[in-house]
Amino acid sequence: MVKCRKGNDPTIVSFSHDGKTIAIGMTQVSFTRPMQVSPHNSLLVKPSTVFFIGLALVMLALWMFFIPDWTTFVHSWRVSLFASLFLSATVAYLIFKAKQIDLTLPFSRDEKRFILLPLLLFTVWSFASIAWGSSWKSTIHHTSIWAAYLTFYCVTRYLLDQKGQYKRFIYVLVGVLLAYSVPAIAGFVALNIFGGANKLGVGFARFGEQVLTLLPLLLVGVVRLKGRSFVLGVMAVTTLWLFMFSTFGRTNYGLFAIGIAAIGAAIFLFRRYRLYRIKFAITAAALIVMTVVMISLPMLSVSQTPPDSHRFTNNESISASNNFRKLMISLSVEMIATHPIIGVGADNFGFEVNRYREIYSLQNPDHPNLAAAENEIPERAHNEFLQIFAELGLVGAAIFAWFLTGIGVMAFKSLKELPTRSIHAYAAMVGIGLFIASSIVTSYSFRLIQNGFVFFFVLAVAAKLLLKDKVDEREEIVLSVSRFRIAAVASLTACLLLAAHSSSNVASVIITQKANGIRNIDEALKLYETASFIDDENPFVRNSLGHRLLHEGRYAEAAVNLSRSIDMGLATSTSFSYLATAHSLAGDNITAEETMRRALVYYPRSPFILTRYAALLKENGKEQHSVEILAKANLISPKASRTWFSFISEGAKTTSDKAVFDKELMPVMDLQPSSAIYAVATERLIKFPEERRFSMLNIGTRHETPAQPLSP
Numbered sequence: 001m002v003k004c005r006k007g008n009d010p011t012i013v014s015f016s017h018d019g020k021t022i023a024i025g026m027t028q029v030s031f032t033r034p035m036q037v038s039p040h041n042s043l044l045v046k047p048s049t050v051f052f053i054g055l056a057l058v059m060l061a062l063w064m065f066f067i068p069d070w071t072t073f074v075h076s077w078r079v080s081l082f083a084s085l086f087l088s089a090t091v092a093y094l095i096f097k098a099k100q101i102d103l104t105l106p107f108s109r110d111e112k113r114f115i116l117l118p119l120l121l122f123t124v125w126s127f128a129s130i131a132w133g134s135s136w137k138s139t140i141h142h143t144s145i146w147a148a149y150l151t152f153y154c155v156t157r158y159l160l161d162q163k164g165q166y167k168r169f170i171y172v173l174v175g176v177l178l179a180y181s182v183p184a185i186a187g188f189v190a191l192n193i194f195g196g197a198n199k200l201g202v203g204f205a206r207f208g209e210q211v212l213t214l215l216p217l218l219l220v221g222v223v224r225l226k227g228r229s230f231v232l233g234v235m236a237v238t239t240l241w242l243f244m245f246s247t248f249g250r251t252n253y254g255l256f257a258i259g260i261a262a263i264g265a266a267i268f269l270f271r272r273y274r275l276y277r278i279k280f281a282i283t284a285a286a287l288i289v290m291t292v293v294m295i296s297l298p299m300l301s302v303s304q305t306p307p308d309s310h311r312f313t314n315n316e317s318i319s320a321s322n323n324f325r326k327l328m329i330s331l332s333v334e335m336i337a338t339h340p341i342i343g344v345g346a347d348n349f350g351f352e353v354n355r356y357r358e359i360y361s362l363q364n365p366d367h368p369n370l371a372a373a374e375n376e377i378p379e380r381a382h383n384e385f386l387q388i389f390a391e392l393g394l395v396g397a398a399i400f401a402w403f404l405t406g407i408g409v410m411a412f413k414s415l416k417e418l419p420t421r422s423i424h425a426y427a428a429m430v431g432i433g434l435f436i437a438s439s440i441v442t443s444y445s446f447r448l449i450q451n452g453f454v455f456f457f458v459l460a461v462a463a464k465l466l467l468k469d470k471v472d473e474r475e476e477i478v479l480s481v482s483r484f485r486i487a488a489v490a491s492l493t494a495c496l497l498l499a500a501h502s503s504s505n506v507a508s509v510i511i512t513q514k515a516n517g518i519r520n521i522d523e524a525l526k527l528y529e530t531a532s533f534i535d536d537e538n539p540f541v542r543n544s545l546g547h548r549l550l551h552e553g554r555y556a557e558a559a560v561n562l563s564r565s566i567d568m569g570l571a572t573s574t575s576f577s578y579l580a581t582a583h584s585l586a587g588d589n590i591t592a593e594e595t596m597r598r599a600l601v602y603y604p605r606s607p608f609i610l611t612r613y614a615a616l617l618k619e620n621g622k623e624q625h626s627v628e629i630l631a632k633a634n635l636i637s638p639k640a641s642r643t644w645f646s647f648i649s650e651g652a653k654t655t656s657d658k659a660v661f662d663k664e665l666m667p668v669m670d671l672q673p674s675s676a677i678y679a680v681a682t683e684r685l686i687k688f689p690e691e692r693r694f695s696m697l698n699i700g701t702r703h704e705t706p707a708q709p710l711s712p
Contacts, residue, residue: 074350084499114406133345142346147494181243188246216427343393371605375673508535539568555586
């Protein structure tokens with residue numbers, strides 16, 4: 001054990017080791033890196049290459065197109081699984097080599113006070129919410145992720161004190177983003193020239209926060225380069241901008257410009273950085289030129305409505321996006337009002353959102369925002385801080401505010417020291433600020449581990465440069481091997497729990513898909529039960545089984561399973577329709593009517609739900625009530641509601657024939673949500689099989705596609 005003691009002379013520090021005292025003059029020793037006392041401390045550097053390979057694989061997890069895109073409920077499995085295995089291997093190695101590793105802590109007092117302690121308390125409080133959260137698995141998931149962040153931060157912070165490791169982090173993280181940029185930019189060019197469905201935002205917008213957070217550090221690194229290295233750096237910055245441009249993210253556009261402007265302001269305002277001005281101007285000019293090129297692409301388009309202009313001039317799309325965010329804010333506030341102190345439980349937002357949507361709808365049935373997210377799963381609040389408050393209450397929000405206060409302290413120091421210190425500290429804080437700003441409106445933020453890794457890397461850079469003890473307060477603390485191993489085992493346990501959670505999620509989905517492919521329903525039942533046993537919170541199992549039973553004519557059994565999937569969280573408008581169909585075909589129209597009445601509570605502004613309910617009321621002999629409900633639907637969207645009612649009552653062919661001459665009807669295939677078209681067609685083709693020869697809808701063996709998570 002090494003102990004530090006400050007003597008009377010502030011320029012001398014004494015270290016005692018194995019009974020011997022060594023006095024070292026402070027003027028001769030640099031404390032920018034912890035003192036190495038172990039003859040084997042170089043062992044940590046050698047496996048660092050493996051560490052960076054592992055980090056690259058984690059960051060590229062969503063780029064690996066050869067891995068099937070199995071959709072899990074609420075929690076994404078792929079990145080979590082890769083990250084948990086990567087950190088598990090890292091921590092296991094550290095435990096094994098504990099006696100040979102330099103265990104000197106590199107953290108200053110402020111770093112421990114403002115970063116490590118709040119992160120630890122936030123993780124502990126997340127775990128405590130297992131006592132009241134409806135989904136204990138989600139609580140474990142959230143706790144494990146934040147334990148992983150704390151582990152990653154500590155390892156990163158240690159590596160940053162070693163020569164050359166900062167550059168390796170930058171090369172890996174920027175290189176990964178450049179790899180994602182290639183298909184995104186190619187897709188954007190093809191979309192603008194040839195047209196087609198625009199899925200770039202859904203596929204790539206999630207990486208926006210990573211680009212924004214790294215951008216300032218990358219930019220100040222580029223303007224310090226010379227010759228060919230500078231040219232390559234400008235190309236990297238430009239490529240990342242084109243990547244952001246290709247995602248059609250309005251928030252990303254604005255924040256990218258703010259990041260460039262913030263670095264430019266520092267370079268042009270302070271003489272200390274005047275040597276960087278020409279290179280910054282060249283970089284900015286390259287960004288402008290490439291922007292003009294991308295904007296000019298629609299001139300080559302064969303499509304009448306180029307997608308880039310469509311994204312920003314389509315008032316209906318912009319309004320729908322804004323209304324959804326307003327709805328999520330309202331539901332989050334409802335959760336906070338109900339559980340203000342402790343919240344609904346860590347990571348329980350996706351499991352609780354429908355229950356609070358029901359409460360909000362009963363109180364505000366005519367609110368226009370309730371028309372949003374009718375057939376999707378709103379997994380997240382699209383506001384990280386509001387979601388933390390909703391899930392972990394005032395206690396969790398206060399702990400996180402403590403963490404943000406530390407970031408605020410660093411931001412103040414970076415501005416204060418900008419005229420005299422390295423611009424890297426300021427750049428790191430700009431990147432953190434852009435991440436925080438993006439977290440207010442985006443869906444992913446800390447919920448995607450890749451984003452969190454980038455954030456905590458930049459935070460570690462800022463802490464190293466800004467949170468330093470004063471010369472007369474510095475002291476080195478060396479952990480004992482036993483204490484280090486205790487902390488490492490706790491971290492390893494959290495990482496293994498995350499791996500187990502992600503593995504069970506995806507295993508359940510894989511087995512469900514395998515069961516879907518087995519023709520004999522009785523043989524498939526065993527696999528469905530296995531999938532449900534592995535992950536009893538996966539509603540897709542019961543939903544898929546319900547659809548199989550529905551097509552097998554086992555309507556009562558189908559209703560039981562479809563009802564369970566709705567209660568587990570798959571409460572989309574289409575799910576309610578299929579459940580009503582199962583009840584109706586089982587001869588229980590009263591329960592079918594009750595099902596649609598419940599759906600109407602969730603979605604009081606849905607023309608589909610209103611007309612579906614009105615049709616059932618009419619079928620049950622409640623003509624007057626049916627007319628009243630249909631009138632409400634007509635007030636919201638007369639053309640859609642009339643088309644839906646005709647389709648439900650008369651079938652697709654009759655409605656399509658009418659739409660040719662009746663301008664008050666629309667083509668059946670233009671109805672929304674599109675999956676509800678199959679729900680209605682399924683019931684009609686079972687009740688009226690003669691319509692099959694007129695149907696273009698292949699639903700004979702169709703199962704409902706799981707509702708997709710909402711894009712950022």
